[in-house]
């Protein structure tokens with residue numbers, strides 16, 4: 401990794417102090433850091449694992465937050481040398497059985513070729529987004545986090561599906577170390593997980609996020625093919641992250657990947673799509689062209705069902721589960737209907753049958769019907 405990287409350079413990390421852009425977040429970050437150090441100091445005595453970050457490492461990361469708020473220049477992404485090319489992200493996801501789950505996450509910091517550009521990214525398990533995880537309400541979930549020995553900073557993970565202090569983010573993991581925590585999945589839904597190390601804006605903006613699907617005990621409903629789609633931003637520089645100027649947008653990490661390689665579905669079929677907006681800073685208006693959402697579950701909870709929807713507003717870190725029919729054959733693009741962002745890569749394609757438009761065999765839904773329940 402180049403030593404002149406503006407984000408990772410230790411000297412800049414310690415030299416730059418500037419609060420103008422992210423002042424409120426920065427203050428919160430400082431408080432969180434102080435709180436995290438205090439928690440760690442108070443609890444280290446009783447810990448037998450090596451997961452707790454040392455106060456010194458936490459202080460380094462607090463300093464790291466300052467560069468995040470201040471970097472005024474960065475090399476163009478094209479000048480970076482890629483360590484590897486981001487692999488295509490398989491959107492298919494399948495139900496799991498109830499029972500204890502163990503999720504292993506490894507954090508790395510790499511220059512990655514994503515589509516046609518190279519970005520410096522911070523990554524869970526070599527992919528952005530991180531792996532799609534699934535569990536069932538009531539499952540005990542064990543999270544093991546390892547931070548690669550060549551990382552420059554601590555990392556961690558906050559599970560929105562948990563009700564732990566900082567979502568588990570109090571377990572800050574220094575380079576070369578590992579940590580663990582457990583929680584029980586109490587609510588069904590589609591939940592974000594993300595690195596919870598300050599500055600959180602940057603750890604998410606650099607790629608440290610993913611989706612945990614918690615199935616209701618009775619399942620989400622009628623069996624049908626299921627797909628997981630995470631919308632997020634890609635940024636070329638730390639300043640762009642601060643200024644919310646995404647270089648490109650993506651579904652499942654790579655701009656336009658499902659336009660170039662459409663998701664193939666049968667003609668006259670139904671699909672259930674789990675959609676998470678990882679942000680970190682843009683909203684989503686999720687829409688599938690050529691169909692209507694028979695049912696949409698806000699945040700993925702069946703108690704939050706609405707019917708006959710066209711576009712679902714998804715705040716950052718929010719989610720939805722949408723069910724739809726592909727009537728006949730043809731192309732069914734999915735987009736954020738905030739089209740300036742769709743134009744930056746937040747667009748994909750379901751291809752039904754042979755992809756050529758044709759009449760369908762799925763009967764029209766009756767008024768008040770959700771189509772298939």
Ligand SMILES: [Cu+2]
Nearest residue numbers: 555595597603
């Ligand atoms: Cu991180």
